[in-house]
Amino acid sequence: MAVYTEVSDTELSTFVERFNIGSLLSYKGIAEGVENSNYIIQTEQGPFILTLYEKRVNEDDLPFFLDLLDYLSERNITCPTPLKDEAGHALGVLAGRPAAIFTFLAGMWPRKIKPVHCAQLGQALGELHVAGTDFPQKRKNDLGIGDWRALFNKCRDHADDVMPGLGDKLSAELDYLEACWPTNLPKGIIHADAFPDNVFFRDEKCSGLIDFYFACYDIFAYDLAICMNAWCFEKDGDFNVTKARLLLSNYRKVRDFSREEVDALPLIARGAALRFLLTRLYDWVNTPKEALVKPKDPLEYYKILKFHQSIRTAGAYGLE
Numbered sequence: 599m600a601v602y603t604e605v606s607d608t609e610l611s612t613f614v615e616r617f618n619i620g621s622l623l624s625y626k627g628i629a630e631g632v633e634n635s636n637y638i639i640q641t642e643q644g645p646f647i648l649t650l651y652e653k654r655v656n657e658d659d660l661p662f663f664l665d666l667l668d669y670l671s672e673r674n675i676t677c678p679t680p681l682k683d684e685a686g687h688a689l690g691v692l693a694g695r696p697a698a699i700f701t702f703l704a705g706m707w708p709r710k711i712k713p714v715h716c717a718q719l720g721q722a723l724g725e726l727h728v729a730g731t732d733f734p735q736k737r738k739n740d741l742g743i744g745d746w747r748a749l750f751n752k753c754r755d756h757a758d759d760v761m762p763g764l765g766d767k768l769s770a771e772l773d774y775l776e777a778c779w780p781t782n783l784p785k786g787i788i789h790a791d792a793f794p795d796n797v798f799f800r801d802e803k804c805s806g807l808i809d810f811y812f813a814c815y816d817i818f819a820y821d822l823a824i825c826m827n828a829w830c831f832e833k834d835g836d837f838n839v840t841k842a843r844l845l846l847s848n849y850r851k852v853r854d855f856s857r858e859e860v861d862a863l864p865l866i867a868r869g870a871a872l873r874f875l876l877t878r879l880y881d882w883v884n885t886p887k888e889a890l891v892k893p894k895d896p897l898e899y900y901k902i903l904k905f906h907q908s909i910r911t912a913g914a915y916g917l918e
């Protein structure tokens with residue numbers, strides 16, 4: 599469920615009037631997603647997405663996200679484009695929450711990942727990184743290497759309830775990553791959460807990316823590592839090197855990576871695994887049993903972390 603804020607039809611109609619998209623015909627809450635309240639709205643000009651920003655998104659970051667989506671759309675990246683109202687503002691207030699209306703992206707996210715999806719994602723991610731190169735605003739990654747220790751400390755006492763010994767293992771991994779994390783790799787705008795449920799496809803062609811609310815300025819290879827972890831491991835935890843090779847080789851056709859990036863990939867992939875392990879652990883520990891949103895399994899990412907700890911070079915990802 600992801601409709602935290604209920605909107606009345608009169609207030610929504612008044613809000614929509616300002617956007618020059620005709621009158622509101624109907625609207626319906628969207629069940630997917632956990633961060634914000636999303637509605638699909640039908641107006642005389644077709645379907646649009648209405649997002650009401652809930653408390654987990656920092657309001658100060660909203661201009662960055664909306665400007666970024668605008669900038670990327672202008673550069674032919676298919677992503678939700680924020681509409682501007684008659685005064686030229688994308689951000690408004692509806693039912694007491696910050697709110698915006700976006701273009702509707704056609705497509706579905708893949709429930710079963712095939713190699714062709716990974717190939718398409720590689721290309722789309724490369725295009726995103728290139729398109730964002732000159733975006734003038736920078737948002738710090740607030741779930742980056744410098745933030746993991748504090749997050750871990752908040753849930754450390756419960757880590758062993760999830761798996762005996764997990765607390766010590768995560769502590770050792772943090773020590774290692776903090777000591778070795780590279781500072782010299784190419785950076786730019788990254789999506790930082792391009793999981794399958796945020797990438798749409800039509801006829802096995804990528805038709806766009808959504809949910810840019812973790813987007814930030816960070817290491818490009820970190821974004822690739824997040825995707826490799828989310829798309830190239832099978833349900834039983836096995837790594838699928840064919841999918842990884844397709845992801846990386848198709849990315850590389852758009853934005854080639856350096857020797858340093860290749861060499862650092864196993865380390866970066868460990869960091870990317872730890873980041874999602876920690877946020878999932880935090881949610882696991884802090885979500886009440888009766889909550890409607892079920893927390894995701896942190897141990898899925900422990901298996902992924904162990905895989906990357908076991909390999910020596912990026913050759914294991916199908917790279918020469």
Ligand SMILES: Nc1ncnc2c1ncn2[C@@H]1O[C@H](COP(=O)(O)OP(=O)(O)OP(=O)(O)O)[C@@H](O)[C@H]1O
Nearest residue numbers: 628630631632633634636647678701702703808809
């Ligand atoms: N521009 C769009 N076009 C079509 N559908 C969209 C669009 N934006 C969002 N959706 C739909 O709304 C759902 C929820 O969106 P989103 O993933 O952004 O929610 P969230 O609550 O912000 O994020 P999270 O996935 O982090 O919980 C998507 O799965 C998709 O079905």
Ligand SMILES: N[C@@H](CCO)C(=O)O
Nearest residue numbers: 791793874877878894
């Ligand atoms: N993609 C995240 C959740 C939303 O950010 C995860 O799977 O842990």
